[in-house]
Amino acid sequence: MESGNRSSPQLRRAACNSNVERMKTTSPSVIVIGGGIGGLSAARALHDASFQVMVLESRDRLGGRVHTDYSFGFPVDLGASWLHGVCKDNPLAPLIGRLGLPLYRTSGDNSVLYDHDLESCALFDVDGKQVPQELVAKVGEAFESILEETDKVRQEFSEDMSIRRAFSIVFDRRPDLRLEGLAHKVLQWYLCRMEGWFSADADTISEELLPGGHGLMVRGYLPVVNTLAKGLDVRLGHRVTKIARRYNGVKVTVEDGTTFAADAAVIAVPLGVLKANIIKFEPKLPDWKEAAIADLGIGLENKIALHFDKVFWPNVEFLGVVAETTYGCSYFLNLHKATGHPVLVYMPAGQLAKDIEKMSDEAAANFAYLQLKNILPDASDPIHYLVSHWGTDVNSLGSYSYDEVGKSHDLYERLRIPVDNIFFAGEATSMEYPGSVHGAFATGQMAAEDCRMRVLERYGELDLFQPVMGEDGSVSVPLLISRM
Known part of the structure; x- marks a missing residue:
C-alpha cells in the first residue's frame, strides 16, 4: 500500500454492502472466530490494546472445549479440567492466582x-x-x-x-x-x-x-472464561461459514447469511472444525496451511x-x-x-x-x-x-490435537503462522504445549500481538497503542494448591 493512502479511512474497512454489519469505529477492528480459551485470550488482549473486537461463537455459550456444567448444583468440568504445569512459568498461572481459584494437585513432576x-x-x-x-x-x-x-x-x-x-x-x-x-x-x-x-x-x-505437576481446577474453568470475556462484544449462535480476505480487510459470513467486516480476523476454532471444512476460505488457504490442517491428529x-x-x-x-x-x-x-x-x-x-x-x-x-x-x-x-460428546459435537469434532505417526512436530507452528490478515490461535497452534488450556491461552496472546503489529504497521500507527502482552509488571499472586 502506498504511504499516501495510509490515512484514508475508506481503506480501513471492507467495501460497504447492505448486508454487511460494520464496526462503528475509527480504530482498527478485528473479528475473533471462536469463543474458546484461545479466541478469548486473543480478544481480551486486542480489546485491551484499544482495538474494536467482535467475537463470533457458534455455540450458545463461551468456553469451547472448556465447559463447566452446574446442573449437579456445583461445578463439573466436562471438558478441560486440569492446569498442566502448576508453576509461575505457566501463562495462565497469574490469572488463576489473581482470581484466587484453588488447585488440587494430582501429580508431581x-x-x-x-x-x-x-x-x-x-x-x-x-x-x-x-x-x-x-x-x-x-x-x-x-x-x-x-x-x-x-x-x-x-x-x-x-x-x-x-x-x-x-x-x-x-x-x-x-x-x-x-x-x-x-x-x-x-x-x-x-x-x-x-x-x-x-x-x-x-x-x-x-x-x-x-514443571510443577498437574492441578485440577476445583471450582472449574468457567471463572477464567468469564474473566477473559468481560466487556467484550460477543455474538453467540454465530456459526461462521465463510471468510473472505481482501487487501483492505476481511469479510466473515455466518450461517444465516449475515456478513461482518473488519481489518483482520483471528481464527480460533478447534482443529476438528478446520478439518471438516465447515469454514470456506476465499481465496483458499495456501497449500502448506491446508496440509498442516490435514496432517495434524485430532483425538478423543x-x-x-x-x-x-x-x-x-x-x-x-x-x-x-x-x-x-x-x-x-x-x-x-x-x-x-x-x-x-x-x-x-x-x-x-x-x-x-x-x-x-x-x-x-x-x-x-x-x-x-x-x-x-x-x-x-x-x-x-x-x-x-x-x-460429553466432543467427537460428534459439530462445534468441536474432537477433543484435542496430537502428533500423528510420521508427521512433523512443526505442523503446530505451520498452523499458527498468519495468512495475510488472518491469524490463527488455539491449542493446535501451540508448538510447545499442544492439547492444553495454557497452550491455547498463549497462542491467543501471540495471535493478538501478531495481529496488532501487522494492522498498526499497515496504518503507520504503531506508536499510538500500548503492547498487548501485559508488560506492566503486574504483581504475581501465588497459586492456591492443596493435596488432601
Missing part, C-alpha cells in the same frame, strides 16, 4: 502417569479384586524402563513410529521387560492412561511439560460424570480397571477427593470413546456404571449423570 501419581490410585481386575499396591508400583517402574527403551528405539529409526510398535520392538529385544498375567494387565492400563493423555490410540500416537476423550447420594468408594484420587487390552481398561476420576462432592467421572479415550459416543446418554451412563459395578459390587445407583 515425575509421574509416569502424566496426570496422577501412582500412590493416588486403586486398581482392580475385571472380577473386582484389587491389584496389590506393590504390583502397581512395580509395573510403574517397569513402564518407565520400557518408555526409556522406546526412546532409544525411536532414535535409531529414521522413520517415525507409533508408541505401540516401539513397545513391540523393545519386547523383542528385551524379553526380560515382558510382563505376564496381572502385571501385563496393569501395563495395559498404563498404556490406556497414555491414550487418555493424548486422546488417541497407542498405535497412532507419535510422542514438553511444564470424553467424560461421563456420575453423581451419587453418598460415597461408597475408596478415598483415592482415581479408580482403575485393568484388562488384557487397553480397550478393556477403565479410569474413574474421584472428584470427592478434590472437591468434596460425591462424583466419579468415567473417562474413555480413543476407540472406546468413539464407540461410546454412538450410544444414547442413558446407555453411556449405564455402561460407565457397569464398569464401576464390576469392581465395587455394592455401588449405589447414580442420582444424576452428565455425558
